[in-house]
Amino acid sequence: MNVTVFPNLLASADNNNPYIQDFIQSLNQTENIKVINAPHKNPLKSLLYPKNQGDCFIFHWIETTPERPHGILQTITAILLIIYLRLIGKKIVWFLHNKEPHSPRYYKLEKGMMRFMAHISHLIITHSKEGIKVVQELTPKAVHKTVFMHHPTKNRMGIITPNPVKKYQLLIWGSISKYKGVLEFVRFVEEHPFKQPVSIMMIGKCGSSELAESITQHLPENITWLKESPSFDELKSYIDAxxxxxxxxxxxxxLSSGLLMDSLSYGAKVIGPDTGSFKDYASEKQLGVYVFNDLSEIESIIENAQNDKKEFDYPDFLNRNNWEAFAKQLIELINKKLN
Incomplete structure (x- = not known):
């Protein structure tokens, strides 16, 4: 089966997402499957060429098209293209990654795109069980074609360092943007210092100078911010510490979080909001995922976990949900649902 994947960006393009590269690679390594559209600086434009149109189209984050250059025109083009693809018998698969648009400027348009995709897609995949409820709210008629699949991950644990020295209680890593809640957390710690000393390392670049300035203004002494993008090898040393x-x-x-899955891939214990895949994995006995409804709960999570003697089985979970297994399950599902 020939498959077209959106967005397939050039490696040097802005907003290049390792999820997409891993996704495409895993499909290409699956028997009888080939992703036929090559990377392009404008991933939507590349879909207009007949040679890039496979039997099945898989869309990720298509609803964010209004945020791209000439976004309104591209959005209209995307809608007309997808309607055309349906009419000529192509199969449409949409991955629902977020429950709401991140962009306040194009919120209504992106929400409309989500409803459009929920309606027109043959199959909807979500990496969080809560995603099924989101589809229900978008259009109840689409629930029957919505399937939960674990977010694929990797096993990066390698040789486990016995009893590593813990330099910090908390590590925040990854690129920083508004929806990631870093500013809110920093402000909270500034206004409500922890009762016991808590050392916090924050590592990641911020794309917004305004947001970076706000974070810096409220940064308490116990939070160290390294404005760097660590390699995965460097990241392991930070997570171990x-x-x-x-x-x-x-x-x-x-809804789902690649950052969560990447953290788990190193065997990290994770604290996150009580929503989406964080909530799903908080009930997963093989993993150490802890959730909060309010930032004030984080301190008690740290304290309680010190006395937590639970044993986890990260390698088994990571190996069962790796990219190879995910690609095989996805193709089996597409063949079952769409043929």
Whole structure:
């Protein structure tokens, strides 16, 4: 089966997402499957060429098209193209990654695109069980074609360092943007200092100078911010040195999280909001995922976990939900649902 994947960006393009590269690679390594559209600086434009049109089209984040250059024109083009693809018998698969648009400027348009995709797609995949409820709210008639699949991950644990020295209680890592809740967390710590000393390492670049300035203004002494993008090898040393990875995402729009899965891939214990895949994995006995409804609960999570003697089985979970297994399950599902 020939498959077209959106967005397939050039490696040097802005907003290049490792999820997409891993997604395409895993499909190409699956028997009888070939992704036929090559990377392009404008991934929507590349779909207009007949040679890039496979039997099945898989769309990720298509609803964010209004945020791209000439976004309104591209959005109209995307809608007309997808309607055309349906009419000529192509199969449409949509991955629902967020429960709400992140962009306040194009919120209504992006929400409309989500409803459009929920309606017109043959199959909807979500990496969070809560995603099924989101589809229900978008259009109840689409629930029957919505399937939950674990977010694929990797096993990066390698040789486990016995009893590593914990330099920090909390590690916040990854690129920083508004919906990730870093500013809100920093302000909270500034206004409500922890009762016991808590050392926090924050590592990641911020794309907004305004947001970066606001974070810096409120940064308490116990938070160290390295404005760097660590390699995965460097990241392992930071995770080994932290008691927890903290992911303070705002719960309003997040369903699944690649940052969560990457953290788990190193065997990290994770603290995150009680929503989406964080909530799913908090009940997963093989993993150490802890959730909060309010930032004030983080301190008690740290304290309680010190006495937590639970044993986890990260390698089994990571190996069962790796990219190879995910690609095979996805193709089996597409063949079952769409043929």
């Amino acid at each position: 932290a008691q927890f990875v903290l992911i303070p995402y705002l719960s309003g729009s997040v």
